[in-house]
Amino acid sequence: MTIQDLKQHSPYGIYLEHCRKGELAYQVPAGDGRAVFYPRIAAPGSGITDLQWRVSKGLGTVYATTVVNYKNEPPLNIALIDVDEGFRMMSRVEGIDPMQVRIGMRVKMKMLPGDEKQPPYPVFAPLLPEGEPGFRGA
């Protein structure tokens, strides 16, 4: 995708196509290894517009965490995840008490299917020693 393609594809649109396939996608600029996220038309700083899309293995580490209690709802975790491929994103760590999420915890991505109001989006769960995400039940 190059900057001339904005009539055909948008950065978020392509990201969302990957989400629909269960994939967390990011970009890598030609000639520069540094991952780009959130997706955009040029790499921040360098301005390199020749960007390749890649699919993350979905592994990362919790960088920061907080818990919000919206009225009449169970506590909700919000976290910043440093994904192994070298980018940071906001997400949620599920499958664990929100207050037990710790900075430094290793996590693995799971794509939520979304519904008519919310397109698919990636969340994370604690990575168990055997390499599988710690989802107990739904």
Next chain:
Amino acid sequence: MSLKRASVAVVGVAESDLGQVAPDTTPLDLMAQGTFRALEDCGLKLSDIDGVYCAATQVRMGPMALAEYLGIKPKVFDGTQIGGSSFMSHVAHAQTAIEHGLCEAALIAYGSTQRSVSRAAASPREFNPYESPYRPFMPSSAYAMAASRHMHQYGTTREQLAEVAVAARKWALLNPKAWEKEPLTIEQVLNARMVSYPLTVRDCCLVLDGGGAMILTSAARAKSLKKKPVYVLGTGEALSHASISSMADLTVTAAAESGPRAFGMAGLKPPDVDMVSLYDAFTITPILFLEDLGFCRKGEGGRFVANGAIAPGGKLPVNTSGGGLSYCHPGMYGLLVMIEAVRQVRGECDKRQVTDCEVALAHGNGGVLSSQCTVIFGGPSTV
């Protein structure tokens, strides 16, 4: 390259009515009220104002709307909107215009009715497809995550965060205009309703109506006016990100850039500062700014504020108005941050006056630690 130290001075400051205003009061009513009180403060006339600086979440095109309300046609104007620090940026931009002779008297004004109309209505959150699905409670969750990092990296405790709120309350009790009228303990901060862990409602700024105005002129013009000029000795501004997921290091803000720029222009260092006015949107922010502005080493902010160090009688007077935490926070708070600093240098702070306050630093924050702007003010002995 920088602007010229002390080329301009603040000659008029005023708050609008604060806290809870009458139904259907508009932000522009508050800006205008601040403006006319500030004009009275310096003895200038409305027709003297030829520069207008304004930004507000409820007013899409600030300078235009304000100029219309006041019935003036400014030669220069600026609506830089970078959140609560916008007004510190406006000072630097007004100084630029005045130094170049493009403008003689600059007005900076702000108003918000966020308490009356609800914060959600006053500052609707922008949709971000990479953040909004996770429903962070913004901006609190961003600051809470910064606090989580500071606690993890430096051992800062919830009690140390609470010290910031307790100190602010002690100062507020000395300020008749402060919203909060009751004492506050660390226990009460820790046990208050949790907003976004680890920040309770007492770790978060007030959500009130309010506004104000500031008038600046050249240093030469200032000398001919009513009150002791408060010179702008140094300014510095910096932008680092817009969304919290793009902030490189949640424990280091761009105050580490804006502060040195302001100190460099002023030819001063942190020990020269008699009073510090730091944008306290949340208890974590004064801790971060004390570090990034050079009042203590990175990571030492929690320990620095412990045991009443920034409270009345402590080693460094911080937020003597009572701050956004206990005096007033009308959404975008930077103008009020500067007004307190100016009043301290003028010696108008009565029971909360810092003795021999000749240098006061005002630091503003915007967005989610996104913009950082510093202004250093000085009295006549500094020029």
